[in-house]
Amino acid sequence: MTFEDFALNGECPQPYRKGSIRDMVSALEEAYGEYRIKGDEKMSREPNTNDGFELRESPGKGEGIFATKPFKVGDIVMVGIIKEVLSGNHTHASQISENEYVLHAGLISKVNHSCGPNCGIRVNETGAHDFIVMKDISLNEEITFDYAMRNYTIDHFPQQCMCGSKRCHGRITGWKDLPDEKKKEYEGFVAPYLIELDAKRSCDKV
Numbered sequence: 585m586t587f588e589d590f591a592l593n594g595e596c597p598q599p600y601r602k603g604s605i606r607d608m609v610s611a612l613e614e615a616y617g618e619y620r621i622k623g624d625e626k627m628s629r630e631p632n633t634n635d636g637f638e639l640r641e642s643p644g645k646g647e648g649i650f651a652t653k654p655f656k657v658g659d660i661v662m663v664g665i666i667k668e669v670l671s672g673n674h675t676h677a678s679q680i681s682e683n684e685y686v687l688h689a690g691l692i693s694k695v696n697h698s699c700g701p702n703c704g705i706r707v708n709e710t711g712a713h714d715f716i717v718m719k720d721i722s723l724n725e726e727i728t729f730d731y732a733m734r735n736y737t738i739d740h741f742p743q744q745c746m747c748g749s750k751r752c753h754g755r756i757t758g759w760k761d762l763p764d765e766k767k768k769e770y771e772g773f774v775a776p777y778l779i780e781l782d783a784k785r786s787c788d789k790v
């Protein structure tokens with residue numbers, strides 16, 4: 585079984601559903617012997633290339649991902665595959681729970697932030713983030729999401745947001761500091777652990 589077979593068709597072993605990403609790794613290794621979450625030796629090709637997007641320069645933001653074909657609301661632009669579990673946050677990490685960070689395979693880690701994003705995220709059966717279209721995307725448009733859809737707080741980000749959206753707040757905030765109306769707008773397009781954390785914190789206040 586390859587990463588892609590698992591991400592697209594695999595069934596997740598039960599222990600993962602109950603535990604953390606580390607439980608998932610053990611469960612996958614046990615269930616599928618050859619499955620690997622660290623290192624890509626068994627992948628026949630880099631995932632997420634030539635599937636309607638490519639890496640280009642993105643002025644003011646380094647590099648970014650651009651559409652090489654149009655996408656419609658609800659399309660999956662990128663299928664997430666976890667390449668590595670990290671010991672902490674860094675500029676290209678994805679936060680997957682209150683204290684867990686991973687690196688996605690392929691080009692997902694190169695998607696830039698926008699305060700008026702065209703994509704959101706959905707956790708797939710492997711625990712990785714798929715990128716789902718929230719607003720139709722035209723040819724050559726940059727593919728973006730709001731980093732607050734995945735990060736509770738933002739640790740690694742320049743002072744000034746360069747997203748260029750009419751709705752730019754100028755500064756990137758994590759989910760923790762997102763206004764309620766934004767949270768509502770992003771419903772269904774954010775990592776579920778963020779909603780769980782909000783619920784937990786509001787219970788703790790009572």
Ligand SMILES: C[S@@+](CC[C@H](N)C(=O)[O-])C[C@H]1O[C@@H](n2cnc3c(N)ncnc32)[C@H](O)[C@@H]1O
Binds near residue numbers: 646647744745746747
């Ligand atoms: C996950 S990486 C995205 C890929 C990155 N642009 C690259 O070339 O590798 C996150 C980094 O990209 C840059 N970035 C992403 N979105 C940005 C934005 N809206 N404004 C300014 N910089 C941004 C910041 O340097 C940030 O730390």
Ligand SMILES: [Zn+2]
Binds near residue numbers: 699
């Ligand atoms: Zn912005």
